[in-house]
Amino acid sequence: MITYENVTKIYKGDVLALRNITLEIAKGEFVFLVGPSGSGKSTFLRLLLREEMPSEGTIVVAGRDITKLSRWKIPHLRRNIGCVFQDYKLLTNKTVYENVAFALEVIGRPSNVIHNQVPQILDLVGLATKSENFPHELSGGEQQRVSIARAFVNRPLILLADEPSGNLDPTTTVGIMRLLDRINKTGTTVVMATHDQRIVDAMRRRVVELDRGAMVRDQARGVYGVSA
């Protein structure tokens, strides 16, 4: 599903963000991306979305080399990749329903599909009763669920999560992780960057550790720290 081959990313001013990363993630895998701030986790995700181009190497997503993708095809790549962030990125002037519907609306899905899919996905994330609420009326965990619903409503092949639990308390985090696990079980590949040791240790999934841009560990059913 995702293949990184000798990928190096150097930002302007000789800032080395990723160094010679080679990695393969199969369809339906759940991968934790761990490492301290500045280790290259975010760059890893940004490359996957073609927000940045690698300085060297190739990245293949769903059989297509995305470093050779022409600009106008980038939106189509992104339709196959759902994204969840630490700060949710919800639109404050739209209701829960509208926030999720927006994701379908702007990729030109017909309204009957939207009317059909949005309630389904809200049901899946457990927010069916809050569809007319605005984001500020929800708890952090609920807002993150909306964000997950928006990322998943188009049934992408891949779900990227960048510190999804960064603003959440442990109990709420457990709920979010269950949800991501459930989404993973539908066959969606999940890549999650996190600092949260407890989650990683509890889930026992594949762990890829980055340190100063280099991949220092790739372990199936791993934990957060090597020594742990």
Next chain:
Amino acid sequence: MAFRAGYFGRETLISLRRNILMTLAGILTVAVSLLLFGSILLVSDAVDRGTARWKGGVEFEIFMQVDATEQQIGEVRAALDEDPDVESVRFLDQEDAFNEFQRIFVDEPDLRESIRPEDLPSSFRVVPTDPEFTEDIVARYEGSPGVGSIETAQEQVENVLSATNQLRNWVIGLTIALLAASLFLIVNTIRLATFARRREIEVMKLVGASNWFVRVPFVAEGMVQGAVGAGIAFAGIYVVQRVLFGGDPSNRPELLRGFIATQSDAISIGILCLVIGAVVGVSGAWLGLRRYLSV
């Protein structure tokens, strides 16, 4: 597709309302510049038409010398009658000239009384078959025995034309400056609009909205500004046409009667303005989008 049209319409309206002052500034400068532009086109249409009538319809006049003999007059008349370039000739003898003189200077009895018919030259009023032949004909008769002077309307017509051309060029220059100002205003409005909606744009890009989908509401916003401004200018041009040229032409001074721009002139100029307005609006939006919306 209907749903998307609804989406674009809604987003465009929201955005127009959000920056209402900037939007109005853009609309007004487009309106003012195109109104100026349209009015001057209207006026120069009228001048073209008015002077064309002069050039084509008005005779020039060959004045005989006051002491020209009957024979000399007869020769010129015969030559004019045979001339293929001459459409028609009217001879005014000294008595006719005297009568016209009396009519023109009716308010100046002193002048009237000091002149007798034999002091005035007889003349031929000549209508050429084509105004372009005027110069040739004049050259042919200038210096013929008994011919005094020949007066054509050419020079006056040229003066009027060059004055209006100059005015038109100035106004078009001013229009371009104002259109540039409105372009910048629209660019700025669109920048503000993209800034106000940067979070939405971010989400749109994230979920894979195509570039054109992100852009359409902004381009529509620019186009609406340009087109509404042009629409106001259109209405203004229509009013200018009515005010300047709408009345009964027979109420106007004889000289100006030929200076007419019609309603259909106003409409075609208005349509031109609408096109220009829309183009300015769309280009403004496009320039405004360039910075923020690269993927």
